Structures are given as structure tokens and as C-alpha cells.
Amino acid sequence: MFKHAQLESVKAWITDPAHGALPLHARIQRAIRQLILDGVLEVGKPLPASRALAQSLGVSRDTVEGAYSQLHAEGFIDRHVGSGSFVSERAQVSPKRRTGQHPRSEPARLSRRGAAMFQSGGVRETPIPRAFAPGVPETRSFPLPIWERLERQVLKEYGTMALAHSDPQGVEALRRAIADYVNLERGARATFERVLVLTSSQQALSLCASVLLDAGDRIFLEDPVYHGARRAFDAAGLECVPVPLDTQGLRVERLQDAAQPAKAVFLTPSHQFPTGATLALDRRLAIIEWAHRNQAWIIEDDYDSEFHYAGKPMACMQGLDAHDRTIYIGTFTKSMFPGLRLAYMVLPPALVAPMTVARTLQDGHSASIPQLTLARFMEGGHFGSHVRTMRSLYNARRDLLEQLVRAHLSDFLEVRVPIGGMQMPCILIKDIPEREAIDTARRAGVDLLGLTALHASNKHKAGFLMGFAAYTPKEMEIAAKKLANVLRALDR
CATH class of the missing domain: 3.90.1150.10 (Aspartate Aminotransferase, domain 1)
Known part of the structure; x- marks a missing residue:
């Protein structure tokens, strides 16, 4: 028979509201299992007869039998006809755990990249933002009835096909809609074959860091810069070289006069984060020529270019780059709603296959239903x-x-x-x-x-x-x- 303290421990475990979702026999089984793992019930210790334990707990004998059967199946107890049930030798625990002296928890040994990710603190978004948290769109005014109607159309037309894996590059209808949009509104040079649909711009930055550069490579960053970009590049082990700004944007001469060249430059040229400066046209062209001359990459983050309040925004750099050295990143997090989890890159032709394959090693693909719905939302003029x-x-x-x-x-x-x-x-x-x-x-x-x-x-x-x-x-x-x-x- 259990000692009084052991029986009370089982009672406390099975009456804990935190375990209320479990069937009663599972609660009893897990309570006894915990006593064994903690060394309270030692190897060879007999368990109470099922009838006696059922009476003590105020449950049916079948409930206790169900708990004992599961403990036996998992190897925690042995059962012998005529002898009863005993803690199995296979459930032997360490002496420290048996005496209640749990080993001190030590920090996990992380890789250099893992440690850099952890130490950066990551990029955390506020689930329920309060004024004045930046970068959060208005969602209370989103045309949800239109979105729901289009989603129902998608489900009716595609049925269970919409539940399957999608193309890792993205649904073609959405890639076509994105290409049409950035060509018309942002002056890009895009075709649907060059669009890669992702879950976020942060994923795009991580892909750029891992596919285009090696640890130790140099990358030029605006100073100040979007913290998510710097943390992604730091985590990849890149040498981030800050480049100062003025009212015309990034000071291009710092790139041109650098003693050591870099393999890439990260920019928010349309609306610099956080200063709001717009990169001047002559500097855009100079950066494009610098990238061509040094065979470097331009990572252009066009994160909220839709929201320009003084005339038309300047066209994106990707549309000016005749040398195909620019990776254009856009997101629907700001223009639509954060829960959509859809972003994209417009890539140079040579990067489409490498980036798509690399993406399959991360999350594989984006969900089909939101992609198909967004495609219709854009095609129908609702996005604009x-x-x-x-x-x-x-x-x-x-x-x-x-x-x-x-x-x-x-x-x-x-x-x-x-x-x-x-x-x-x-x-x-x-x-x-x-x-x-x-x-x-x-x-x-x-x-x-x-x-x-x-x-x-x-x-x-x-x-x-x-x-x-x-x-x-x-x-x-x-x-x-x-x-x-x-x-x-x-x-x-």
C-alpha cells in the first residue's frame, strides 16, 4: 500500500485543474509515473492492489487497471499473476534523482550561430500592440467580408487540393499578381518566374544572409538600420559595417572608398528605417554601379513603400538595375495584416533556383489558401x-x-x-x-x-x-x- 504522503501526492495530481483535460486513468498513470521518476517509488517497490487503490482514490477498479496497464506497457512496472504489481528495474533512476538532489541545470551548448541568435534577443512582435508601438498596421478597418467571400470561393473551387503542399516558390497566381503590382506601382522589372513567396521579410533576410554570404563576409548596413536586418546578419556571422546617412540617404562615397570591399549592401531606399529619408537618384545609380563593379549584391527592403504622403514615391532600385544585382524584398504584413504571414522577393534569374531550394530547408512552402485568396484580392482591385x-x-x-x-x-x-x-x-x-x-x-x-x-x-x-x-x-x-x-x- 502507498504511504500516506504518496497517496496524497497522487490525489493532488489527479485533482489539479492543469491536468483536467486528461482522462482519469491517464491522470492516475502519470501521477504514479512521476513518483517513479522522482525516485519516491524505488525499483521493486510493490504497488497497491488495483481494488485497494481504487477504493482509496474513490474511483472504479477499471480506471486503476487502465492506469496500471499503461504503466506496464511503457515499462515502468512489472505485473505478475498472484504476486501483484512492482516498480520495474527498467525504471531505475539516478541516485541523485532518487534522493531528490536534482542535477543543476546548465546552459545549453549552442553553436556560434545559435548563440548569436539567442544573444540578439530575436525580433519580437507585440501580439496586442499599444500606442505607440511602431510598424503595426490598422486591422480594425480591414475589409474582412470581402476576404471571407474570396476565401470561400477558393475553397469551393479547389476543395481539398487547397489543403496540400504548395509550390515552394509560391502559387503561380499570386506570383503573377505580385509581379504585376510591383511593375506598375514600384517601377520594378519583374516576371512571375522571378518571384519567390515567403512567410516574412525576416525570412527573406535570413535567406540572403545564408545563401549569398559566408560567415566572416562583410556587408554594408545603413546606420541607423532596421534591427531585424542587423540581427539576421549578425546571427549569420557576417561582419556588419555601418555606413552613415544624411538627408539624401546612405553616403555612397563610404562604399566606394572603403579599404575592404563588401559582398553586399542592405538598404531601405524608398523610406529609410528609421529616419524616413529617401535615397537620392544619383546615389541609387552609384550604388548599382558599385555592386556591378564589385560583383556585390544589393538587398533592397521596400517594407512600407505603399504609404507615401507627399506625391508618388520614387521607383524601386530593382527597376533601375540593369545588371541584376538587386534582391527586392516586399511584405504584406504592413499593407494587409500581420497574421497573413506572406512576403516575397523579386530575384535575379540566377538566384531563383538556389533561393527556392534553400527555402525548402526552412519552412518548405507557404499555405495555399491564404496565397490563393490574396491573389484574388489583388486581381479584383481590392488590394489597391x-x-x-x-x-x-x-x-x-x-x-x-x-x-x-x-x-x-x-x-x-x-x-x-x-x-x-x-x-x-x-x-x-x-x-x-x-x-x-x-x-x-x-x-x-x-x-x-x-x-x-x-x-x-x-x-x-x-x-x-x-x-x-x-x-x-x-x-x-x-x-x-x-x-x-x-x-x-x-x-x-
Whole structure:
């Protein structure tokens, strides 16, 4: 018979609400198994007769028999007719565990790349964003009824075929729609054969890092730069070389005059992240010639080019590159909704097969149903209509955020109004620690991204990148007042 403490342990395990989803016999089985693994029940220890344990636990004998049968099948107990049930020798545990002295947990031994990934902290998105988290689109205004109707059409037409694996390069209908869109709206030179559909722009960056460069290779990065790009390249073991910016974008002479060439350059030329600068045409052409001359790659991230508020945005670099050295990255996370998990690359012809094969070693393919639905959404003109609606909405919210900063935060922040995008850089003009301000604001219900973490050099001003796209006027006003209180308290 179990000792009193052992019986109470089993009772506690089977009545724990955390285990409520398990059948009763499975709860009893796992409770006894845990006693064996912890060394509480030693090898050779007899278990109570099923009838006696059932009576003690207030359950049927069949329930206990089911638990014992599973323990026997897994090798934890031996059962002998006429003798009863005993803890099996096969369930021998270490002396340390038997005496309750569990070995100290040690950090896992990671590869250099694994350690770099872990130490970077990764790229984490907020499941339920609060003002002023940047880079978050407005989803409450998304035309969900249209999307649902198109998805039903897809399921009706394709049936179970839509449940199968898709082409790792992406559904052809979506690749055609993407090629048509970037050619028309972004001035690209794309064909559907050159489009690779992915789950995210972050995946695209990781593919570029692993397929195009080796550990130790140099890559030029804008300074400041999108943190997800730098972390992807750091994790790949690349030598990231920061290149400063001015009002015309990346300073091209730093590439041309570098003592050691690089194998690639990462750019956000249409709307630099986070400054909002647009790379001037002469610099774009100079970078293209630099890449051609050095047989280097241009990784162009066009992350939110749809949202430009002062005339038409400049055409993408990929459309200017006659030498096919540019990899163009686009995403639907910002223009549609984050849960869609669809992005793409427009690749030089020579890279289509290598990138597609490399993609099969990651997640294999993107889900067919969202791809087919998005293709119809684009073909029917709904995507263009949605983007135009959001562009108008974001423009108004950008203007409102500027007014709120000037009204409530002008003693602390200098606003830098962008001509596009979904976030606004604001510079701290008081001697307030940026990190402390971010942490205090978060506890007060306001989310901010600091500018310091986006710079490689120390020659910059502290501040915040404040998102405005996803938040109503009331939400932004409340957050602005909370932030003003936070900064006022820190300034005392």
C-alpha cells in the first residue's frame, strides 16, 4: 500500500485543474509515473492492489487497471499473476534523482550561430500592440467580408487540393499578381518566374544572409538600420559595417572608398528605417554601379513603400538595375495584416533556383489558401483600394501625432515628420535616459521603440520611434498624455 504522503501526492495530481483535460486513468498513470521518476517509488517497490487503490482514490477498479496497464506497457512496472504489481528495474533512476538532489541545470551548448541568435534577443512582435508601438498596421478597418467571400470561393473551387503542399516558390497566381503590382506601382522589372513567396521579410533576410554570404563576409548596413536586418546578419556571422546617412540617404562615397570591399549592401531606399529619408537618384545609380563593379549584391527592403504622403514615391532600385544585382524584398504584413504571414522577393534569374531550394530547408512552402485568396484580392482591385484607404487614414493619423507631440510633449521631444511610413522619429531634447523612459512608459501602458538600439555608432541623439498607423485619435491622445507624465516625472 502507498504511504500516506504518496497517496496524497497522487490525489493532488489527479485533482489539479492543469491536468483536467486528461482522462482519469491517464491522470492516475502519470501521477504514479512521476513518483517513479522522482525516485519516491524505488525499483521493486510493490504497488497497491488495483481494488485497494481504487477504493482509496474513490474511483472504479477499471480506471486503476487502465492506469496500471499503461504503466506496464511503457515499462515502468512489472505485473505478475498472484504476486501483484512492482516498480520495474527498467525504471531505475539516478541516485541523485532518487534522493531528490536534482542535477543543476546548465546552459545549453549552442553553436556560434545559435548563440548569436539567442544573444540578439530575436525580433519580437507585440501580439496586442499599444500606442505607440511602431510598424503595426490598422486591422480594425480591414475589409474582412470581402476576404471571407474570396476565401470561400477558393475553397469551393479547389476543395481539398487547397489543403496540400504548395509550390515552394509560391502559387503561380499570386506570383503573377505580385509581379504585376510591383511593375506598375514600384517601377520594378519583374516576371512571375522571378518571384519567390515567403512567410516574412525576416525570412527573406535570413535567406540572403545564408545563401549569398559566408560567415566572416562583410556587408554594408545603413546606420541607423532596421534591427531585424542587423540581427539576421549578425546571427549569420557576417561582419556588419555601418555606413552613415544624411538627408539624401546612405553616403555612397563610404562604399566606394572603403579599404575592404563588401559582398553586399542592405538598404531601405524608398523610406529609410528609421529616419524616413529617401535615397537620392544619383546615389541609387552609384550604388548599382558599385555592386556591378564589385560583383556585390544589393538587398533592397521596400517594407512600407505603399504609404507615401507627399506625391508618388520614387521607383524601386530593382527597376533601375540593369545588371541584376538587386534582391527586392516586399511584405504584406504592413499593407494587409500581420497574421497573413506572406512576403516575397523579386530575384535575379540566377538566384531563383538556389533561393527556392534553400527555402525548402526552412519552412518548405507557404499555405495555399491564404496565397490563393490574396491573389484574388489583388486581381479584383481590392488590394489597391485598401492601400489607398489606409494611406489616407495613416496620413491623418501622422498629422494628429505631430499635433499631439507639439501639444503635450514639446518640452521633451523634437518631432521629425516623415513623408511616408507608419512611424515618426522623435528626438529627446531633455537629459532623460532613453532606456529608463521606455521601461517606465511601458509600465504606464505606452509602448515605444528607442532610437539608440538602431544605431551602430554613438554619434546620434536619443529618442523614440513612435508608431501611429494602428491607433485611433483617442488612443493616441491618452498615450501622449501618459507619456508626458512619465517624462515629466523623470525630468525632476
